[in-house]
Amino acid sequence: MAVILGFALLFASISLATSPNSTTPTSTVSGSTQTSSNGAFVTSMELSVEDLWDMYVGPVSTFSINTTVEATLVPSSSLIPPPTLYYPPFPTGQQIALQSKNESWKFPKDFWYGVASAAYQVEGAVKDEGRGPSIWDVLTHRVTNFVAHNDTGDIADNHYYMYKQDIARIAAMGIKAYSFSISWSRILPFGSGEVNEEALKHYDDLIDTCLQYNVIPMVTLYHWDMPLFLQNTYGGWLSDRIIDDFTEYARIVFTRWSSKVSHWFTLNEPIVFCNFYPLPANTFKATSIPPKQQPFVCGHNALLAHASAYHVGKSLNSSLTISFKNNGGYKIPLTDSAADREATQRAYDFNEGWFANPLFLTGDYPTSMQPFLSTFLPPFTAAQKAALNGSADIFAHDAYTSSFYSAPTDGGIPACTANASHPLYPACYNTTSVYATGWNIGPAADPAAAWLNWATDWVPAFLRHVQATWKPRGGIAVSEFGFAEPFEALKSRPEDVAFDPVRAAYYRAYLEGVLMAVGEGVRVVGCLAWSIFDNLEWSSGYTVKFGVQYVNLTTQERFYKASFFEYVNMFNTYQET
Ligand code: BGC
DSSP, X not given: OHHHHHHHHHHSOEEEXXXXXXXXXXXXXXXXXXXXXXXXXXXXXEEEHHHHIIIIIOOOOOOSOOSOOOOOOOOGGGGOOOSOSSOOSSOOSSOOOSOOOOTTOOBOTTOEEEEEOOHXXXXXXXXXXXXXXXXXXHHHHHSTTSSGGGOOSSSTTOHHHHXXXXXXXXXXXXXXXXEEEOOHHHHSTTSSSSOOHHHHHHHHHHHHHHHHTTOEEEEEEESSOOBHHHHHHHOGGGSTHHHHHHHHHHHHHHHXXXXXXXXXXXXXXXXXXXXXXXXXXXXXXXXXXXXTTHHHHHHHHHHHHHHHHHHHHHHHOTTOEEEEEEEOOEEEESSSSHHHHHHHHHHHIIIIIHHHIIIIISSSOOGGGHHHHTTTSOOOOHHHHHHHTTXXXXXXXXXXXXXXXXXXXXXXXXXXXXXXXXXXXXXXXXXXXXXXXXXXSSOBOOTTOTTOBOOGGGHHHHHHHHHHHHOOTTOEEEEEEOOOOTTGGGOOSHHHHHOOHHHHHHHHHHHHHHHHHHHTTOOEEEEEEEOSSOOOOGGGTTSSOXXXXXXXXXXXXXXEOHHHHHHHHHHHHHBOO
């Protein structure tokens, strides 16, 4: 039954209304039974949010704490730093200070440092207070093994109810900024139409709690949780209808909070969420767009949606800092050959440049992308280019690692770009974390985060590259960085999990890299550690941990990890006062 109804929905034209007997938002599929242009039969029906859950997701888990918890004082006993993390040449027999100082380094006074999260990864309470489902509720519940152990975000860290204590805990550590995302389908359960006032009130209080603790709230509008209804109605980012819907969502959010929140990120890592397409078959609205084109159709709409939202935000408050979050790592040619250098440039173009060139440089895609894109995307109009160009106040970059790049071995780049069925087409580069010598670029993270190595030596070069290439007028923010301590999920005693020397060393070395870059004149304005605490690591579920706090998922207790102390220690040591 659900499938038949689902199919009907896919092709129907939909308007929103309020059901006469309730204040619950419902969606009306208008018109009587008819035949759509592609021959499928469609019908009209009215759906409540509850119906969406029942039809597409099914039952969800809940946690015993299901009302907002007031904060309690963080006991000073929790704030004792770990014993030495880096072993001195002889035993001191006593605890030593976390870090001595290199007097030639400093973070500027206004440098902000914080921790980050994302709604679906931490909030839980997925059905509460009117939230509509997002694609991730379906992916976790309805696509077997899409997520390790079929974990879901139903409860996650229960942050939806425990945010006050969570903010108190980061404030107690001296954290200056908290970056979180808003769940679009909480504000608009169907993605557009009627607004859910309860959700607005929730985020009112989250933002006010940050301000009360002197923590700067930084808000991301979209961190991958596409409202299910929009995905099923028109394909989410695959349709240009998303541009207006995202803009209206952004308008609601900016209007509500632009006087309280100064730092905004529109989209988290479009490179990553656009590469989710094609989504698993037979799960959402079908599309006739060829799989290889789908990420780029998504990217096109995402760029235009970002620019449109940016201008809405700036028109409401021109002093806001608005950007999107780019993603990628430092890219190093595997060898010094011209082909590997060209492959490295293509890797920059098809990753960072895909979104950064239109917004920071030309209003258009990198030249190397255009032969492929022009075969199916309309060129940006002059007005679109004008709206895109300059629509990011800082270069916010989620940069975790570094890798090597090389040309395809079978005929090089020319053979690949000329062959649309080549497995590496259209980007046409190879990548590896292993040097030509056979050594890894740096120690590997958890095996389930195979893309990540501790490769922080390259941080200064990377930041120089970003500044020199895209010349962001407001500087660079490292808007996410972090490390998955190997095998952390196998530990169960809090005291074992909390002692995370590899993540701690990663944070120290990474921030030393930032300090070096700052010393060389690169304008880095802030950084955000990923993540405030362990959370649902997307398709890896709870098996991969990125938190600077450990969360006991049975009790929802939080524990600071050693890396959190190292992280703040770097600012206590180096920030100008
Ligand atoms: C994403 C996070 C994710 C983290 C670690 C980032 O790219 O924004 O949502 O948890 O990487 O994989």
